[in-house]
């Protein structure tokens with residue numbers, strides 16, 4: 001917009017078309033979009049993804065369809081460890097190019113802010129490679145990024161969980177702190193895969209506590225395959241969010257509600273791995289802030305938050321308004337960004353999507369139909385995608 005005060009990518013006003021037209025009659029705009037008969041929604045926020053990796057795992061999908069569990073494959077050296085090997089072999093440029101393509105697919109499906117984890121490097125040098133790729137994307141690409149250090153995604157070969165935790169606390173985190181101080185890298189969150197056979201509760205606590213002390217928001221994987229009391233730990237540590245929670249306890253739900261600790265639910269994973277569904281209804285009824293994520297990773301290959309919302313409604317019994325809130329303002333809350341993102345309000349960042357339907361619910365109802373429905377994706381007031 002030119003000709004009068006410009007908010008530079010932020011929402012200037014909201015109201016009926018005739019009022020807005022009068023208010024801005026003197027102004028000139030780079031582009032005007034006629035949205036008559038269409039819906040405008042906030043840009044979708046994906047609160048949990050692992051988008052930087054090399055080497056596909058379609059062969060594991062075959063194994064899972066034949067009955068293998070996630071942990072069967074993990075313990076046989078597949079899963080995360082398989083991806084770690086391939087990611088270590090890949091160049092930074094290759095990783096950036098594939099990340100760019102993946103983020104483009106997410107944008108195309110309406111995501112304008114996405115959490116991106118490291119975690120397929122494990123060793124410091126390799127984790128730094130992944131984090132530099134995420135940092136480059138944060139600086140160069142139009143989509144908003146919340147960066148997460150997830151060096152405790154698996155226990156590296158040749159180390160115990162205790163040794164890996166010590167290495168992270170004594171070597172990884174100080175290095176990240178230094179890079180943050182120099183302005184070389186901006187990391188928002190710290191994550192740990194708290195799970196039987198991965199990081200136990202004590203190692204998880206030590207790593208997360210150290211991350212918090214250096215100013216990172218705690219946002220970690222917990223209570224996915226086994227009940228670990230991760231939700232209780234998240235509440236105790238003042239975590240922003242805990243993800244997965246298929247096996248959360250009643251006490252964990254109560255503690256998360258009291259602590260304002262957000263539950264990031266991942267419908268694709270529960271669906272893909274045929275896990276029991278997280279108890280979204282109980283969480284919502286008890287006052288937990290519920291967000292959604294695609295969990296995009298080589299195990300759950302899904303870019304689409306509209307499909308995630310659909311699964312949340314059908315499999316977790318969320319209503320469509322609950323799913324939309326979980327994929328916008330609550331997901332922004334999980335990333336500590338609900339003051340600037342996640343809703344259409346004056347002064348917030350101008351991130352939104354235009355859908356060609358007279359009712360917004362079509363975006364959830366038409367399973368897999370978002371490519372047809374989404375006409376524009378706008379980030380900071382600029383058209384990033386036009387159908």
Ligand SMILES: N=CN[C@@H](CCC(=O)O)C(=O)O
Pocket residue numbers: 050079080083193221224269295297298299300
């Ligand atoms: N559960 C741990 N991490 C990922 C899976 C990562 C992988 O299998 O590569 C998740 O959130 O689903």
Ligand SMILES: [Zn+2]
Pocket residue numbers: 048049050221295297
């Ligand atoms: Zn994950």
